[in-house]
Amino acid sequence: MTLKVDNLTGGYGRLPVIKNESFTVKAGETVGLIGLNGAGKSTTIKNIIGLLQPQSGSITIDGLRLKDDITKYRQQIAYVPELPVLYPELTLREHIEVTMMAYDLPKEATWQQANELLKTFRLADKLDWFPINFSKGMKQKVMIVCAFMTTAKLYIIDEPFTGLDPLAVRDLLALIKEKKSHGAAILMSTHILANAEQNADRFVLLNHGKVRAEGSLDQLKTKFGTQDANLDDLYVQMSQED
Missing domain, CATH: 3.40.50.300 (P-loop containing nucleotide triphosphate hydrolases)
Known part of the structure; x- marks a missing residue:
């Protein structure tokens, strides 16, 4: 590539x-x-x-x-913008599902990848939250998860x-290295x-x-x-x- x-x-x-x-x-x-x-x-x-x-x-x-x-x-292309762009009417779960549809990704395998990322960025228990509930750093983490769950x-x-907090910075750098x-x-x-x-x-x-x-x-x-x-x-x- x-x-x-x-x-x-x-x-x-x-x-x-x-x-x-x-x-x-x-x-x-x-x-x-x-x-x-x-x-x-x-x-x-x-x-x-x-x-x-x-x-x-x-x-x-x-x-x-x-x-x-x-x-x-x-x-x-997967893109993580400087300012998070989320749909206010969609939950975190629905943002992940929309990303799957946009990239035509297989549901089961992609959810496995997404769940690993959600765990890494400490969002696993936030799937039913709306963007209004997230801090700026958490919104950035949502963008990272949605980008890096793709292929x-x-x-x-x-x-x-x-x-991002220092732990999230470390995790993002590790994710970049892995990709x-x-x-x-x-x-x-x-x-x-x-x-x-x-x-x-x-x-x-x-x-x-x-x-x-x-x-x-x-x-x-x-x-x-x-x-x-x-x-x-x-x-x-x-x-x-x-």
Whole structure:
């Protein structure tokens, strides 16, 4: 599986936020999408999942474009947004059932997977709760369960640690590692740079809507000319560029 973003320009209306952006995410790797607020991370993700239409360039998953087959394209992606999006009239159980239908998943096997995730994130006794009963962190956990119970090839995670307690952060990182070991591709946008540095294989650094640098931490150190730097140092250096 390969996500390929090729010369992508996009934004809102006629205003481009990202310009000629190119990078890949391959099976079995985690790529950290890093940048300041307004650098284009969320715009990039919205173009990949189909909430925005590219102004130019292309996005493919194993060569498949959104317009080729919308359902097949989207079934290859599981998405955890920065802000949880839940249906107020549906219980947790019904959110899981809707996810199964959206991805055309086998009921019995998927419920086994979902129940394991519910136990891990301490939601097993909340199946009949409505979103109004959940804290922000619990809502985020619901989004994580619904995404990771799927058999998606590409997991896109936007600021996943916001609102999570340290135990849930640990469990999410373990889950990402497990999915990656089974051949999934992970694109993770986060400002928690220590977690990104420890868990991502490569990084895409965005600045002013463009890819400033791409590669492993060692490759980024070479590109920035700072061999003793960590990801936080590189982030600060990039933020000071015009």
